[in-house]
Amino acid sequence: MTQSTVSSFPPALAHGEIEEVFKDVFFVSGAMETRLMDLDWQFSRNMTIVRDGERLILINSVRLSDEGLATLEQLGKVTDVIRLGALHDRDDAFYLDRYQAQYWVMPGLEGAAGTTAKTLTPETDLPISDAALFQFSTTQIPEGILFLSREGGIAIACDALQNWLSPDEHFCDASRERMEGMGFFTPANVGPVWQQAAQPAADDFQRLKSFSFKHALCGHGEPLRDHAQTAFADTFSRLFNC
Template sequence: MDHYPEVLAHGAIKEVFPDIFFVSGAMETVLQGMDWQFSRNMTVVRDADRLIIINSVRLSDAGLAELEQLGRVTDVIRLGCLHGRDDQFYVSRYGAEYWTLPGVDEANGLQATQTLTEEGVLPISDASLFQFRTTQVPEGILRIDRAGGILIACDALQNWLAPDEYFSDASRELMQTMEFFTPANLGPVWLQVATPAGDDFARLKGLSFRHALCGHGEPLLETAHEDYLATFNRMFGV
């Protein structure tokens, strides 16, 4: 047995765009003094023969074998403070570089080897970084310059349409009450923790994108820009 958090249930690796892969799986945690079990997503971007993991989800042995057929895992990116459970597993297994935003606490004793900044070099050749500036905790979004613009988000942007097989009954009921299951949503718990201001979303709506792959929920394809702009306007008047 290794010393990393255990493998939780997850689905298959799906190629949602050429060289961009998406996996959904379970998450178990304690938030606000309550036990939660819900779904989360990992995105894997292939750049030449390199694989960059974003919002890590530990895969089973069979899942890892499938992942390794796709390329070499060279980098792990943590975009948000509320994720990071499985980062150490991937960094240790593959000797990967570990990228975090300034101010992100170490995850399970794992220290960043690279820093994410809007001006700096990123491990994906056609990526750029959007960094929230008004939040109480660091959070970022990657934009991949493919297919008209693809956003890869962590908790800030979500697209949960309905509870799935990875939810416990208690979490399903609680999260329905908290309005998690809203298309093109902003993460309700993230909003409480991060307390962002509208200025960030006024900047974010200026990005050109058509799709969004979030840390939670279904991929939002083709209409992501207009759908999230309507959410920003509804919630922040921008």
């Protein structure tokens, strides 16, 4: 990449360390800054990194600092970037350019980040050998969830499933106060803003209940270990009577 190319991408924001949360599955939390509803927002978001052999697959990408990129590159070679949700693509183009990676997107998101993408469907040969895909079928915007058949099942979600327990260091005070009032800080939650934008129907969550998983790594919030399926099933019952 040339310097002019590098500067054309959104800059790296503050983020934490890359943590190996399960064998060959890594998680890093960083800041997001955006403008929504004519207001400035700053909150946290997460990237999940799956290692498959020597390959690294980035899901819900978060641009890392130079130091963070050096750590990432010690883990393996970035070969694929997966975009599971319509609302998460700020840093995809940076990684696609830096590593000449293959882009994977949900139907309706082709052409995002100005590059050729492969479409993700439940029938697609996925770039992770032990993964399966759930596709929301009733939503107004595209969204999917990946399931890894390891560690008793790991769900990797974007905005639909969230596990924000409390604000962290990546929040500004104004965003924290607004999001507390909007019910964001709820364990095993369905994302409130995503729910408004996507308008999902109960049928999707009824289908989602058939997937078996113990853990969840979401685009927002903390890793949910050991009882994720039960916790989210309770949420689906409460919100969608399913």
